Amino acid sequence: MTVQALLQDLTTRDVTLTVDGDRLDVDAPDGVLTGELLDTLRANKAELLKLLTPQPSALSASVKTDAGTGKQVVAESLARNECPECHAHLDLQSKRDGGIYWCAYCRKFYTMNE
Numbered sequence: 001m002t003v004q005a006l007l008q009d010l011t012t013r014d015v016t017l018t019v020d021g022d023r024l025d026v027d028a029p030d031g032v033l034t035g036e037l038l039d040t041l042r043a044n045k046a047e048l049l050k051l052l053t054p055q056p057s058a059l060s061a062s063v064k065t066d067a068g069t070g071k072q073v074v075a076e077s078l079a080r081n082e083c084p085e086c087h088a089h090l091d092l093q094s095k096r097d098g099g100i101y102w103c104a105y106c107r108k109f110y111t112m113n114e
Contacts, residue, residue, distance in 0.1 A: 003047045006040065011104070016091060019052045052102070083108075 001009075010017065013032050018025040024045055026033065041048070077084035081091075083103040090101040102109055 001040070003044055003051055006044060006048075007051075017048060017052060019049060022049065024048055024052075 007017075013028065015026060015028040015032060018027070024041070026041065077087075081089055081101070083090055083106055085108070086103065086106050088103055088106070090103055100109055
């Protein structure tokens with residue numbers, strides 16, 4: 001199973017992965033984390049961390065501006081866990097630097113840094 005296929009499988013099971021430094025935190029509904037799934041996560045941890053930890057150059061620079069005030073609305077969207085571009089639900093990927101969020105639909109990372 002590829003890492004991308006694993007992430008898709010985890011998404012269908014409502015499992016959320018969060019990167020915190022070199023840790024991979026797993027949040028899952030009761031009964032979802034079987035021994036086999038935990039072994040798969042452990043075996044793929046390095047690849048998952050690499051994929052889910054954005055490099056600074058990978059962060060999206062796309063920012064919408066409020067027409068009336070001219071202010072950036074990214075922080076408001078992120079506070080609602082909403083993608084500033086497509087308004088899809090964002091997943092928190094890392095707690096460092098004020099939060100790094102991932103939009104699976106747009107396939108972009110967003111950060112609270114303005």
